[in-house]
Amino acid sequence: MTNERGGARPGEGLHPTLTFLREWLRAPRSIAALSPSGRQLARLMVAQVPRDARRVIELGGGTGAITRALFDRGVPREGLLVLELNDALHRHLRERFAGVQVVHADARDLGGVLRRTGFLEAGPADAVISSLGLLAMPRRMQREILEGAFAALRADGCFVQFTYGPFGPVPRPLLVELGLGVRRHGVAWWNVPPAAVYVYRRLRPRMAAPARGR
Template structure:
């Protein structure tokens, strides 16, 4: 078999993806965290923080699919990946690019309802949530609602919320972490992203009792 047959299949059309993202940023710059999609370097940093046996993953703010593509290449089965995107044009872009994944249009604050409605939680909670949302620019109430929603669909023992930020400090306010009983750990930093980004990992404090979404 030729070497070409062993080449890992990649999704093409990077230029259209970048143009789609930039056009949406022009329409609503406050609702989209950056002027261009995240880089593959940042995607590798984010995936490095997944639990070693991660099987079920949720992505918040799918954008043009940089993290989605990386997760599928990493080995996450399309049916075990839920991608949530609020922007309708980006949502349609993701559905066309990843037809086998569960791609839903919705608000991250409504994640438990969306995940139940599409059947993602039928066989148990998620191992990890990867977030491309601009948490740093959000108010305390919005941050609280998003983090609370995410941890309601994560495994109670070891579920992880993985977030990147362009800021110099933790993107989630300390009051939100304290109220929800969460801990933050700084992960990798990539200078090859534009702008440079830092990864943070959020987990439950072990002494905290958290109620997850009940399964059918």
């Protein structure tokens, strides 16, 4: 097998889907999907990323289906930071995308990762693309992840999330608390299972509700 630069791919040599399935059997709640994101879903997710994006953060890179689509969208290799919590999938991503910053970390610690890597030294992120199982997370965890992401984003930056559920995964009270707006961008019907893509942005300050104390 080769990596995305054409070099030999070290490691186990398992097909990405098999690696994914094996990790799902080990930790179904954390992996939060039965199969890697399909091409249609990956394209829908990255369509929100500005063509001239310089810095993009991916949360939960998994097998790299969306990472690959981000490069196809034109995001420069040095302009991508990927966080992956699962040990085997983190290793897989590092091997597949040699030279890309792939960090073995919890998305809740995005702030710490950014400090350690200096990824935003030249400016804020244009977009955060998330494959995390946000829908199944407790609200406290959703809040931590969204706060971290929006602290990293430029004022008009977007947080893109897919879900298998019939509604957006972030409950309305949390959106109001964080001053965020949401738009359903589309549905990847050919994905297994079909998935809807939601785009979150800051509301203009005058429309945002004051943040509540925690």
